[in-house]
Amino acid sequence: MTEAILEVKNLAKHFGSKNNPLKAVNDISFHVMPGETLGLVGESGCGKSTTGRTIIKLYEKTGGEVIFDGKHTDQLTRKEQKTFNQNLQMIFQDPYASLNPRMTVFEILSEGYDIHGLHKDKKERRQKINELLESVGLNREHANRYPHEFSGGQRQRIGIARALSFDPKLIIADEPISALDVSIQAQVVNMMKEIQEERGLAYLFIAHDLSMVKYISDRIAVMYMGQLLEIGDAADVYENPIHPYTKSLLSAVPQPDPRTEKNRRRVDYDAAQHDYAEGEEIILRDFGNNHQALCSQREYDSWKQ
Amino acid sequence: MNEPVLQIKDLKVDFSTYAGTVNAVRGVSYDVYKGETLAIVGESGSGKSVTNQAIMKLLPQPPAIYSGGEILFDGKNLLDQSEKQMEKIRGNDISMIFQDPMTSLNPTMKIGRQITEVMLKHQKISKSDAKKRALELMQMVGIPMPEQRLNQYPHEFSGGMRQRVVIAIALAADPKLLIADEPTTALDVTIQAQILDVMKEIQKNSQTSIIFITHDLGVVANVADRVAVMYAGEIVEIGTVDDIFYNPQHPYTWGLLGSMPDLNEEKGQKLRTIEGSPPDLTNPPKGDAFAPRNPHAMKIDYEQNPPMFKVNDHHFAKTWRLHPDAPETELPDIIKNRYMQYSGGVKE
Structure with a gap:
């Protein structure tokens, strides 16, 4: 049996004072296998986004363990932390708020390459970015434009391109399609599936739209009030x-x-x-x-x- | 069917912008009958919200220009009414519910006052009677402990409860027509289901007509009696909810229905998408606006804008496919399945 790419054990995240904490995430455990999609569903306020953000260390966790790619995430050396940052990426709900309006798409996408030194020279970087744009259904001319020049669906593609630029092993997608029109949602979901098949990456797909989640997920986890209530194969959870x-x-x-x-x-x-x-x-x-x-x-x- | 409450005839709305004039609504006609729910669906930018804000005359002029058509309500053309006359109609005869309940409530006013305000303004009613009526309304929309809630502020309510308050305000004057613009889009599915139930219940009791604007076809299937599909500022198909879901004729309607997974769908199947993007309405295309995105487009689609063809007494679609001379088009599988369900249902 292959090893899970992400393993979450008894994860907890509390907000507020120690005496009277708000238990946003309360002792939850699950795992994600390489190449699979785990859908995380629940109503607003159930802690599903907090879970995603805590895993990627946007929030400091209150308790529990997160094991990514075989390593405990709280004992990483500096170098390991850098690899962690590459291998685990996130896509956000509002594509406009997550892109810097003063940077062109090329600048947005090259940032990652510069920080992590993933390219040999500028020519290679340019070429990689062009390939990236094409893989998300945009073309190379789009590289010189600013985020406001794009439609919502295209912006979300840029967000996905940025996440893909590091060739990650797992992407946490926090409501990536909720802000888009139905027909655009279908385009983005199809694209995410294609990319998954090509690259074999795993998704943690956080959403409240249950029909889309069933469509994209292999397994589904249901959260309520900070707790994980049910988890299983997508078909099992939906049908039984x-x-x-x-x-x-x-x-x-x-x-x-x-x-x-x-x-x-x-x-x-x-x-x-x-x-x-x-x-x-x-x-x-x-x-x-x-x-x-x-x-x-x-x-x-x-x-x- | 009974007489229409509202008739929109060939409505045209333009916006003048720096980039040129945008023809946002290009000749929309529909009727709304007493006690029915008409759902209007379409992508963002299709003109569905603009059309309905035009009914309330909420569009600022400029940039908006009402460049043609009529909106008939109670025998009056609303487009000819003065602002003073419109004030009497708004909130009294026609009410509106918006998507975001937080921005449509006044954060510095107690809920009770916000509900009674409408009644005190439009009706000859004493303060204590208005309060009594407010309590009734709150009970009707399912707000528990109305006596206490009356004295609270919007921030003390959850999203679902706030939307209930907004509905209570909209119903305060017992309107003939209620326009709901994506009223449940910002809410969770469980809360959405509750709000839809409340709206249906109220409609059953008061025979209010509802125009329900949404892009969620699941919600449409749940609430609508009739459905109008809008694309690029025009209605491309209109019919009963069964006509649209089980016997759709316009390729754009096919695209919309195809791009939504239903829970019974087989896994691994790819979602159908509508390729391309909607046309630029500063310079609307000469022919069928959907032609460039339509895999079944014919030559005439690019040359002439099709008229509304009649499918049956209550079902119309704006596509050359329905012209007697048009060749048979190969139907997408998902639509064939829907047709089959339809004919299967008729036999029963």
Whole structure:
């Protein structure tokens, strides 16, 4: 069995004071295999973006371990940190806010090469950037333009090109398509899939649009209030959701089909239904085929049926 | 069907900019009937929001120019109304809900006052009656503990609750027409589902007509009775929700339906995309505006703008494909599947 490219163990991130912390990410564990896409879904405020940002060290974690490419991320030497920075990249939701408006696309893309010294000479750098632009569906003339000259979809392509410039092993994509029109979303998602097939990189795809997530992901993790409630193969999670919250979430996704919509039955989720007794062990339990859900032993027995 | 509440006839809206005049809305016509929900879909820049802001006359002039057409409401052409007359109509006969509930609420005013303000302005009603009505409205849109909530400020509400407040304000004057411009786009799916339920419930009770602008086809399938698809400032297809989803005729509608994965779709299948980008409306194309992006385009598509062809009594599409002389086009698989569902459904 191959080793996971990213392993997250009991990760926690708390904000605010020590006495009364806001547990944005509360003891979550998962892994991402090389070349696979893990979709991370949940409502706003559930901690999915914080998880992504903590992994890439934009936030300092409160507890737990992040193991990337076989190394603990908090014990990296300077040199290792630099490799880490190359191999783990991030794409943000708002492509406009994540690009410097005073730099041309060429300057934006060459920054990474300059910092990490990935090129032999200027000619090679120019050539690499041209190739990069073509691989995300732009052309070399675009290199001399500024971000404001592009449409939303094109800007997101620039963001993706920048992430790809280091030839990373894992990209954390935080709602990369939420700000785009439906038809543009499809273009960007198709492109991300193509690039994945070519380069064999892995994605941690954070989103709240569940239909797109199902489409792009191999496995899916569902978060709620800072906790990981359910994780498993995309098809398993969608077709046989175990946790009542996942059921509720899926029942709310509108589908482009009026007949199913007419008969839609929404399931509400109430956290009080669990009624956990004190001392009960609430952990992720396996329901087969690595499909896990957060539950107590009592719930496990009844859900298992 | 019953009589229309609102009739838009050949509406044209231009914007004068430094780069030239943008023909944002190029001859849009549609009716809205009593008690129905008409969904308007299209990409950003297709003119869907401009059309509906024109109904409220919210577009600043300049740069906007109403260069043609009529908007008939209650027997009056809204385009001829003075600003004073429009003030009476806005919020009273026609209300609007915007996408971002935070920016449409006043952060320095208590919720209660924001809801009663509309009533006090438009109706002869005492303050205490207005307050009573505000409590009713808050209950109706599902805000718990309205008595306490009345005295709170917008920042004390969550996104979903704020949008409920906005809906309560929009309904305060019991409008005949409600224009909802992407009311759930900024919300989570679970909250979105709740808000859609609230809107449907209210419509059932009060027979309000709703124009629902969105780009989410899932939401359209959920709320709409009829659907209008807009592209490059024109309506390219209009019909009942079943017409549009199971018997779409315009290649642009095919593209929209194809680019959305549905949850039942097989994995590994590529999403269909619409190649290219929308035309520049400072210089609109001579023929069918969608022709350059249409893999099925014919020669005439580049030369003449097609008229609306009738598919059936309630379904029209603006494409030369429907001309009796047009050759058969090979339908994309996803559309064939939808047709099949349709005919299957009819047999039952």
